[in-house]
Amino acid sequence: MKEKVLILGGTEFVGKLLVETLISDQSKELYLFNRGKTNPHLFPNINKIIGDRETDDIQKIQAHKWDYIIDFSSYYPASLQRTLDHVNRDLKKYIYISTISVYDFNKYDRASSIKEDFPIVDCSPEEAIDQTMKTYGKKKAACEAVLKESSWLNSVILRPSIIFGIDDPTDRFYYWLRKIKKETKAIVPNDGTDQISLTYANDLVAIILKGISGDIQNGAYNCITHDSISFNELLETIKKSTDSNCEFYHKDNEELRAQEVFLPLNFISNLYYNNDKIKEATNLSFTTYENAITAMVDHFEKEEWKKCMIEIDDEKLIS
Ligand SMILES: NC(=O)c1ccc[n+]([C@@H]2O[C@H](COP(=O)([O-])OP(=O)(O)OC[C@H]3O[C@@H](n4cnc5c(N)ncnc54)[C@H](OP(=O)(O)O)[C@@H]3O)[C@@H](O)[C@H]2O)c1
Incomplete structure (x- = not known):
């Protein structure tokens, strides 16, 4: 039986690269959920579920029993919760693409590098629905909280820095x-x-692949793939x-x-992140x-x- 993998997104940058990499994996049956707006010509032979996740369209994902979900398109906690409400409870893993912007940089004294247990920012109810980039890190932090509070869920939270790679829009x-x-x-x-601290898109894809082979334990991981430069x-x-x-x-x-x-x-x-945890979890050596x-x-x-x-x-x- 093939494992069913749902990618929320998958047509712009890292998501696209992940699809390009997974497409030839015969052990997986791949589905994409997106609005069909970004690069709709891509991947004509892959199963697509078209919809806006900020609306009831997300109910469509309920039609399948998923093994893995990789979420590139979640920016609002309420929308992430709505997504989880339609996910089968025996899902093996939910991999969430978060960001290092969740950290509370006001508390950073530069004495050491930021580890995963470093304080993250709070998000008020007003900020959670704010549609500007000003609240980006706060909303992503609130999304992480939604995952952590879902006790039934196995979730891996990946926190990349600025991502570089060929399809960076x-x-x-x-x-x-x-x-x-x-x-x-x-x-x-x-x-x-x-x-500056950077994450290479290809290395982030390698990390995600480890996540869907079951190698990464639940929790949050800094995904800065290079020492700062x-x-x-x-x-x-x-x-x-x-x-x-x-x-x-x-x-x-x-x-x-x-x-x-x-x-x-x-x-x-001039912010320094510790990436020992992801390196140990994946055993990857980055590009x-x-x-x-x-x-x-x-x-x-x-x-x-x-x-x-x-x-x-x-x-x-x-x-
Ligand atoms: N770029 C960076 O430097 C950086 C750094 C840290 C974290 N991140 C995180 O990386 C993620 C984005 O990665 P990516 O651009 O590489 O992903 P991607 O999966 O390649 O592209 C984003 C996808 O989301 C879909 N999408 C957007 N809004 C949607 C909606 N309302 N409903 C359904 N689908 C929607 C887009 O398709 P449609 O437009 O067709 O719907 C597209 O397929 C974000 O979570 C971001 O926070 C990025």
Whole structure:
């Protein structure tokens, strides 16, 4: 008997990559639940349940008895609860894609790296239904609470940092790849020593696959797949991979902000996360920055470096 896997989402970024990876797994019967808005042309041969999870459409998932559910599209606790209300109680595992934004950074003193038991933010009833990104971390924290309170449920909560990979719809990482590949000058925030924490989409998929093979115990896991890296180190690695002559110009963040320039990836920096728990649970060794960047560069090379949706005129800012 094949195991039935439901992916809530599955057509944009990490979800898409997961589907591409799982598609050839003969031991699984794959279903996607989404609105059919994002990349509807994808995966014509996969079972699709079309619906908006913020409405009663979610009842449609009740028609099946699932072994695993992987949830990419849950941002509101009430909607997650409604989803669980329609799930068979003998589900083997519910894998929830959360975020490191659930942590209460006000309590972070930088003395050590953030582990999974670090305090997470509270979410008021008003914030739980707020539709802005301002309350993103709070709502995700409230979603995690819904899972933890469902005593019948086996749930694995994955907390990635900023995710990078080829299908990232935000172009946050692609901006730097393209800038360094195509241009001769690039503005770098501050002195370039600010550290960023990242999650590689392919490694996150590898973690999820471990989750649906039963290897990961219930609980929450930081899914930062790389040690934090400074802008300088990251951009130098990209420079090497793209065989570029791009020169870097450092500019103070305050100055950039005053000019309303917001460099991609230049936020939530200098926070350190401990990823021992996920490494121990999965026994995975994650892709190095060099290999991940090289794979992405090769991909975009073949795509002839599509236009980036983030445009910053570095020449103008330097002069
Ligand atoms: N990107 C990051 O840096 C980052 C960092 C940390 C955590 N995360 C988490 O990663 C998750 C998103 O991952 P992804 O974009 O890679 O997932 P994905 O599964 O590739 O794409 C999102 C999916 O959600 C579906 N969807 C959106 N709204 C829906 C709705 N109301 N009802 C039904 N389906 C809906 C979309 O399809 P339709 O539009 O067709 O409905 C699409 O298939 C989120 O939970 C986010 O919090 C992201």
